[in-house]
Amino acid sequence: MSQGEKLTIAYICKDLEISRSTFDEWRQKGRAPKCLRLPNGSLRVRRAEYERWLASLEDATR
Numbered sequence: 001m002s003q004g005e006k007l008t009i010a011y012i013c014k015d016l017e018i019s020r021s022t023f024d025e026w027r028q029k030g031r032a033p034k035c036l037r038l039p040n041g042s043l044r045v046r047r048a049e050y051e052r053w054l055a056s057l058e059d060a061t062r
Helices: 009-016 020-028 047-060
Strands: 006-008 043-046
Touching: 006 009, 006 047, 009 020, 009 043, 043 047
Parallel strands: none
Antiparallel strands: 006 043
């Protein structure tokens, strides 16, 4: 998998073991990874952004 890969929201929810509504709530509050909106209206997250966001959560707990 490449850093430029774009992940679906379903993939992220499954990876984090959260519901889509939880992801949407985090996004609304500005606590989710930055998303891209595709021309068809669906959302994606760049793998590099997702990994950066996860790393930022680790740093916050130290």
